[in-house]
Structure formats: structure tokens, C-alpha cells
Amino acid sequence: MTAFGISAFGAYVPRLRLDRAIIADAHRWAMPGLRSAAKGSRAFANWDEDAITMAVEAARDALADRDLSKVAALRLASTSLPFADLQNAAIVARAIDAPHQIASSDVAGSxxxxxxxxxxxxxxxxxELVIGSDHPSAKPASVQELTF
Structure with a gap:
């Protein structure tokens, strides 16, 4: 009998943290209401982290010691892929040393x-290996800046 469903998962959250109170204090002159949502801290990507680098780290965590030769396809889903003219999933496939015959596709736009x-x-x-990775940008002094 063939296994069906999710057989492994992985995750990656950037290491850098920023206190939400600092964000609220920086914008208190224009948006005093942000203070009510400024509890705890949030992760934020470093200057060199984008949806691809975070996807690679999540894939490495999910795969650990698994054999990639049995994976037929890699799907990369994101609303913030860095390249419009290159296939982002192919870059991830090379970075995780996937077999050259692996099919790869980007899923975006929604x-x-x-x-x-x-x-x-x-x-x-x-x-198949499915990776969801986003690097959303938020409008400054918005609730999104505290939650994304």
C-alpha cells in the first residue's frame, strides 16, 4: 500500500527579533493607536533573507536525512517571490541538492x-515537496508592521 498525505514538515522563522513596543514608539506621533497592539516581539528577515532563502531553510528542516531521489516535484508557493523572470522553485531545488530531473514550479499571485x-x-x-514561503512588506506605521 502506498502512503498518502503529509509525511514530513519543516519550518523556518528568521532569528532576528524586534520588540513591537519599539515600532509603536517610533510611530506614536502619527499613529498613537498602535500602542495597544504593541505586545511582545516579532521576527523579521535580515537584509539577505527573502522568500527563496527562507524556503531553502524550511526545506532542509523538513527533509533532514530523507532521500530526495524519490521526490518527483518541488512546488514553491509565495506571494513575494523575488524573481519575476526566473523560476524561483528551480533555485530552491539546486540549493537543497535535489536531483536534476525533479520537476519544479512556482505557485503565486494569490x-x-x-x-x-x-x-x-x-x-x-x-x-512532492511543497514549500510555502513569504517575505511580506508592510506599510510603515500600520498594524501590518506589527503582525507581518
Missing amino acids: QRAGTSALLQALKGTQA
Whole structure:
């Protein structure tokens, strides 16, 4: 009997942290209401981290010691892929040393990109690696700046 479903998962959250109170204090002159949402800290990506680098780290965590030769496809889902003219998933595939015959595809253009990629993979009969990775940008002095 062939296994069906999710067989492993991984995650990556950037190490750098910023206290939400610092963000609220910097914008208190224009947006005093931010103070009510300024509890705890949030992770933020370093200058050299984008959706691809975070996808590579999450994939390495998910794969650990697994054999990539049995993975038929890699799907990268994101709303913030850094390259419009290159296939971002192919870059991730090379970075995790996937076999050269692996199929790769980008799934983007919607906040449901991750769900769409997962549903596509679950319909298949072969093992696939699905990665959801985002590097959203927020409007300064917005609640998004505190939550993204």
C-alpha cells in the first residue's frame, strides 16, 4: 500500500527579533493607536533573507536525512517571490541538492498560493515537496508592521 498525505514538515522563522513596543514608539506621533497592539516581539528577515532563502531553510528542516531521489516535484508557493523572470522553485531545488530531473514550479499571485500548491501535490501519486514561503512588506506605521 502506498502512503498518502503529509509525511514530513519543516519550518523556518528568521532569528532576528524586534520588540513591537519599539515600532509603536517610533510611530506614536502619527499613529498613537498602535500602542495597544504593541505586545511582545516579532521576527523579521535580515537584509539577505527573502522568500527563496527562507524556503531553502524550511526545506532542509523538513527533509533532514530523507532521500530526495524519490521526490518527483518541488512546488514553491509565495506571494513575494523575488524573481519575476526566473523560476524561483528551480533555485530552491539546486540549493537543497535535489536531483536534476525533479520537476519544479512556482505557485503565486494569490494569498491562497500555499493551499493551492498543497492541493495540487495531494492529487498526485508521486512524492512532492511543497514549500510555502513569504517575505511580506508592510506599510510603515500600520498594524501590518506589527503582525507581518
